[in-house]
Amino acid sequence: LSLLSALRVAVEQDHLRQFLQPKVDAVSGALVGAEALVRWQHPTRGFISPGEFIPFAEQTGRIRDLTRWMLRRAIRNLAHLPALQAPGCYLAVNISTLDLLDTDLPAWLATQLEAGGVDPSRLQLEVTESGLLASGNGPVKVLTALRAVGVTLALDDFGTGQSSLAYLQRLPVQELKIDRSFVSNVDHDTRRQNLLNAIVDLGHSLGLTVTAEGVETVGELQVLRRCGVDLIQGYLISEPINEDDFAGQSVLA
């Protein structure tokens, strides 16, 4: 079986898993939601990292089915997982730039949310800055249509792309996720702290929720709090965990 047909079978036969990584309020430590991350347990090759098979899925046209699998699973988890039932709690799914060329996606998603009985505002879609810039105006049209469905949008890996402030202002996003390269060791690097401060202020001046990802240490957390970061995600709180084990635990005091 080639990797390509194996991936098709994995999507069709549920060999994929949805892991969840909690997102917490930077100050109170309360759970506000989670990011869904795909995992593939291949029958003979063992665990295959999404860093490996997502680009492959994009190149071979399987990404559309994979994204839809993740979205259906996320809607199911929003409807049923006890830890996600607190008021305002949301689940974020990563969307490939290629999905933003899929003009059927907004209507499909609206139907799925309706069928699952899930309020669209409880689902977030994460898109990457670099991906958006690569392909002109089409993606922004689909993003706007997705936003009209009522889901929220986050700009992922922020700071690693090349978007101008003018472009950022035009995007219908509600949340900025600061890439972990700006977070790592921020407590040992004054220039990085200044940069982080500027990014947080930029996000807030656009009315966006600002999230730091890849937070691993208490030292980093202290700086992030001082900079006014709203939400925290990273190994300090929890690794991505199996949906069945996801209890929304937070270690922040």
Ligand code: G
């Ligand atoms: O968990 P981590 O190793 O899980 O993820 C590696 C990369 O794969 C990250 O860039 C992450 O955004 C991406 N990724 C994880 N899950 C998904 C998914 O369901 N869809 C897409 N498009 N990317 C994902």
Ligand code: G
């Ligand atoms: O590109 P995106 O931000 O969606 O990728 C999420 C990736 O980051 C996943 O591979 C996830 O497992 C990983 N991740 C989540 N938290 C941490 C962390 O605290 N440190 C590191 N190094 N990786 C993390």
Ligand code: MN
């Ligand atoms: Mn992400």
Ligand code: NA
């Ligand atoms: Na990211």
